[in-house]
Amino acid sequence: MIWKNRRIICLMCLFTIGGFASNTIASAEQAKGSEVTESRKSIVFKNNVRNTNSNSTPFDVEETPGRTRFDYDSLTKLMEEHKTPLSAMTPEWLNLAIEHRTRYDVYDNGFTRDIPGYNDQIHQRTRFLFEIEKIIDPLRFTLELTDIRAPLAKYDQEHSPIFANHFDFTQLHLDLVSKDFLGTGYGAKFEVGRLILEYGESRLVGGHRWGTFTPTFDGMRFSIGNDKEKWGLHIFGTRPVNRQPTELDWNTPETYFSGIHITNRDFHWANADAYFFQLNEGNKVRQRNLSTTGFRLFAKPTKGLLDYEIESMYQFGDTQDMSVFAHRHHGEIGYSFETAMPLRLVYLFDYSSGDPDPNKNFDILYAKRRVEYGPTGMFGPFFPSNLFSPVGFRMTLLPVPNVRLMMSHRAYWLADKRGAFVGSGLQDPTGRSGGFLGNMLDVSVGWDPQWSYLKRVSFDIGYSHIFKGSYFDKVPGSPGSADTNYGYTMATIKF
Numbered sequence: 001m002i003w004k005n006r007r008i009i010c011l012m013c014l015f016t017i018g019g020f021a022s023n024t025i026a027s028a029e030q031a032k033g034s035e036v037t038e039s040r041k042s043i044v045f046k047n048n049v050r051n052t053n054s055n056s057t058p059f060d061v062e063e064t065p066g067r068t069r070f071d072y073d074s075l076t077k078l079m080e081e082h083k084t085p086l087s088a089m090t091p092e093w094l095n096l097a098i099e100h101r102t103r104y105d106v107y108d109n110g111f112t113r114d115i116p117g118y119n120d121q122i123h124q125r126t127r128f129l130f131e132i133e134k135i136i137d138p139l140r141f142t143l144e145l146t147d148i149r150a151p152l153a154k155y156d157q158e159h160s161p162i163f164a165n166h167f168d169f170t171q172l173h174l175d176l177v178s179k180d181f182l183g184t185g186y187g188a189k190f191e192v193g194r195l196i197l198e199y200g201e202s203r204l205v206g207g208h209r210w211g212t213f214t215p216t217f218d219g220m221r222f223s224i225g226n227d228k229e230k231w232g233l234h235i236f237g238t239r240p241v242n243r244q245p246t247e248l249d250w251n252t253p254e255t256y257f258s259g260i261h262i263t264n265r266d267f268h269w270a271n272a273d274a275y276f277f278q279l280n281e282g283n284k285v286r287q288r289n290l291s292t293t294g295f296r297l298f299a300k301p302t303k304g305l306l307d308y309e310i311e312s313m314y315q316f317g318d319t320q321d322m323s324v325f326a327h328r329h330h331g332e333i334g335y336s337f338e339t340a341m342p343l344r345l346v347y348l349f350d351y352s353s354g355d356p357d358p359n360k361n362f363d364i365l366y367a368k369r370r371v372e373y374g375p376t377g378m379f380g381p382f383f384p385s386n387l388f389s390p391v392g393f394r395m396t397l398l399p400v401p402n403v404r405l406m407m408s409h410r411a412y413w414l415a416d417k418r419g420a421f422v423g424s425g426l427q428d429p430t431g432r433s434g435g436f437l438g439n440m441l442d443v444s445v446g447w448d449p450q451w452s453y454l455k456r457v458s459f460d461i462g463y464s465h466i467f468k469g470s471y472f473d474k475v476p477g478s479p480g481s482a483d484t485n486y487g488y489t490m491a492t493i494k495f
Contacts (some may be wrong), residue, residue: 071370093135113425116479211376254282354386354416438469
């Protein structure tokens with residue numbers, strides 16, 4: 001399997017470089033006579049367009065789980081649009097930005113076997129982002145350095161790779177960019193180096209996030225088109241990077257992660273994604289060899305109209321030489337009201353298969369969880385694995401353009417009551433503890449001041465309450481049935 005993957009990757013490289021080379025020669029000749037037409041510009045990658053307008057609305061109620069600012073930061077976009085102070089002072093060929101985020105988290109009455117009571121943490125993340133473009137066309141260069149720390153953390157979390165990663169490379173890649181790949185009219189990009197991967201609504205693969213962990217990968221990726229218009233195609237072959245708290249990260253020995261992701265946006269009422277991801281672990285403890293395939297259908301949120309989303313994922317292969325078949329399904333129906341204060345309501349449904357053997361549960365790979373399953377980081381009580389949530393609602397409201405309120409409420413059960421409550425260390429193999437985990441209320445407020453020096457700072461505050469279910473009354477090793485209260489305050493500043 002590994003040798004076959006390598007052959008495919010090599011062929012992909014040769015084909016891509018050949019296409020770029022022929023296209024680059026033709027583009028160079030064409031550039032001498034005229035500029036690219038407006039029709040072609042509309043289908044070039046969005047991140048190549050500069051926009052110096054700094055008065056855009058900071059929030060949008062129609063943001064989706066993979067892109068909302070409560071789970072994902074937009075530093076790259078702000079930098080490339082010259083909306084950060086440093087990038088505004090740089091020449092056109094240089095993008096530069098620095099971001100720092102500090103968050104304080106605290107909760108009581110824990111929900112895991114290892115931390116049954118009180119816990120708090122200060123989380124700090126500092127990012128330095130550097131891009132060179134245009135001056136060496138068709139080549140681009142990206143460097144991102146990230147420093148993640150957890151001072152004052154308890155339970156030795158400050159030394160855990162989940163919570164700490166002292167000054168390391170998050171991105172370091174060279175890109176070959178085409179505005180009209182092989183005359184197709186689609187923009188394309190071939191990247192080699194350390195990458196961040198982000199696909200769909202990040203339910204399987206996501207990059208920067210609200211929590212403390214950002215998965216990175218060493219390898220290559222080829223993209224043509226984009227996920228905003230018409231067709232988009234992404235192919236990648238990588239090795240996941242092992243995260244070391246105080247040493248330089250390096251890729252995981254004998255572990256490979258590859259895949260293909262296709263998008264189509266021809267029909268506003270039925271946008272479609274299809275994908276296949278392959279994970280092969282060599283010397284890891286779990287030794288996962290998993291194939292994950294799936295599809296996503298959705299209508300984009302539009303004011304005054306109902307919208308929907310359906311995503312189904314199927315997983316097969318083996319873990320520790322045991323055969324695995326698992327599946328996960330997400331559904332939602334939303335409505336964006338035509339009101340003076342933008343308001344959106346969403347009904348949510350989720351099911352992720354489970355099994356008495358934890359190795360046979362649905363594996364979430366490198367997914368995000370913040371918006372659909374509550375705050376992550378040191379909290380993150382629910383994983384979309386051996387989980388059933390048939391009733392859930394989320395509301396977002398913009399009372400003023402620079403303030404965003406979000407409230408959600410969901411009820412959770414174990415999909416298989418004999419299986420593990422994933423992430424908690426709790427399991428009752430007999431199933432006598434039942435499967436009702438409880439309900440969670442999640443409320444958060446984001447504020448982006450748009451005046452004076454504070455326009456470079458954003459603030460977030462949130463509160464979550466777990467109404468523990470009957471499962472905690474009976475499960476062996478229970479941390480107790482008292483409800484959990486969680487709160488956080490967070491400030492982010494961009495230079």
